[in-house]
Amino acid sequence: MHSPPLPPTDPELLAQMLALQEASPQLIGVFDQHDVLRFANPAFREAFNLAPEAQPRWLDMMRANARAGRGSVVSAPPAELENWLAAVASRRGKQAFRAFEADLMDGRWIWMCETLLPNGWMFCCASDISSLKTDGRALRLQRDQALRAAQTDVLTGISNRAHVLQQLEQQLAGLHQPGRRLAVILLDLDRFKQINDGLGHEAGDRVLCDFARRLQRSTRRGDACGRMGGEEFLLLLADVEAEQARAIVERLLEQLRQSRPLAEQPLFRYTCSAGLAVARAGDSARSVCQRADVALYQAKAAGRDRCVLASD
Numbered sequence: 001m002h003s004p005p006l007p008p009t010d011p012e013l014l015a016q017m018l019a020l021q022e023a024s025p026q027l028i029g030v031f032d033q034h035d036v037l038r039f040a041n042p043a044f045r046e047a048f049n050l051a052p053e054a055q056p057r058w059l060d061m062m063r064a065n066a067r068a069g070r071g072s073v074v075s076a077p078p079a080e081l082e083n084w085l086a087a088v089a090s091r092r093g094k095q096a097f098r099a100f101e102a103d104l105m106d107g108r109w110i111w112m113c114e115t116l117l118p119n120g121w122m123f124c125c126a127s128d129i130s131s132l133k134t135d136g137r138a139l140r141l142q143r144d145q146a147l148r149a150a151q152t153d154v155l156t157g158i159s160n161r162a163h164v165l166q167q168l169e170q171q172l173a174g175l176h177q178p179g180r181r182l183a184v185i186l187l188d189l190d191r192f193k194q195i196n197d198g199l200g201h202e203a204g205d206r207v208l209c210d211f212a213r214r215l216q217r218s219t220r221r222g223d224a225c226g227r228m229g230g231e232e233f234l235l236l237l238a239d240v241e242a243e244q245a246r247a248i249v250e251r252l253l254e255q256l257r258q259s260r261p262l263a264e265q266p267l268f269r270y271t272c273s274a275g276l277a278v279a280r281a282g283d284s285a286r287s288v289c290q291r292a293d294v295a296l297y298q299a300k301a302a303g304r305d306r307c308v309l310a311s312d
């Protein structure tokens with residue numbers, strides 16, 4: 001017969017677990033709901049070039065590693081780093097569990113598993129699989145790339161329409177749990193046709209990328225965002241009241257007013273309008289998006305560069 005497991009407060013068990021993670025070649029890291037690294041074992045710290053006490057945000061850790069040529073391989077040129085980070089961040093922490101292969105700059109090849117709690121804390125554990133037979137690796141990488149491509153907007157790198165709507169369905173399905181809330185915001189860049197017509201399609205594309213990056217940065221772990229098509233985007237803010245959601249959107253709109261995304265046109269600036277609807281129990285993706293769309297139309301009609309809250 002097995003003896004019952006020791007309680008987690010057992011000092012000897014804790015001491016052994018600490019010694020084990022310390023000795024383990026597996027990369028172990030724990031991130032909190034704000035994506036701040038709260039724990040990492042020596043193998044994780046070595047792979048991601050971290051001092052023993054460092055507790056960086058995941059994004060800062062990735063950025064610093066990319067610049068230092070350490071950590072994960074960045075599959076984008078240096079000038080595209082921020083877009084690449086936004087794309088990777090848009091897929092991070094959206095599922096209860098995910099596993100994927102990744103290359104490290106030191107030549108190692110790892111199998112990373114991420115487990116997410118409903119409260120946003122994440123356990124990351126990676127094994128070195130460099131010594132596994134490379135047979136089938138190309139096929140697996142192609143499959144991973146195809147899966148990513150199916151979820152990603154080609155221009156901006158953030159989630160595409162299908163993926164963000166899938167996340168909306170998931171969030172709506174969870175709304176029956178007590179205390180859960182969801183704000184659904186449709187955002188549309190203002191007078192975007194004029195930008196294209198006046199400065200060219202390529203400049204328009206760079207504005208869209210600037211917007212997507214800022215939008216992605218305004219999301220937290222449980223949130224999501226994606227490009228619905230053209231110059232329209234969807235933002236999902238989990239567990240916030242309408243007024244908190246509005247404040248987050250207002251902050252984003254202010255950042256856009258300050259942004260000067262075109263180096264050759266230093267005075268160029270752009271704005272965006274937003275329609276915000278709070279999801280109700282029983283809402284479908286279509287019904288809540290319709291309310292957000294009506295509010296977005298009102299924001300445009302009222303002069304643009306503003307957020308309108310859908311009325312009940």
Ligand SMILES: Nc1nc2c(ncn2[C@@H]2O[C@H](COP(=O)(O)OP(=O)(O)OP(=O)(O)O)[C@@H](O)[C@H]2O)c(=O)[nH]1
Nearest residue numbers: 188189190191192193194196201204205230231300
């Ligand atoms: N550069 C670029 N332009 C795009 C893309 N997708 C759609 N567009 C353009 O976005 C423009 C959208 O114009 P409209 O729908 O008239 O809206 P608007 O000019 O933003 O006006 P309001 O929404 O009323 O403020 C069109 O000119 C499209 O061609 C894209 O991927 N890249």
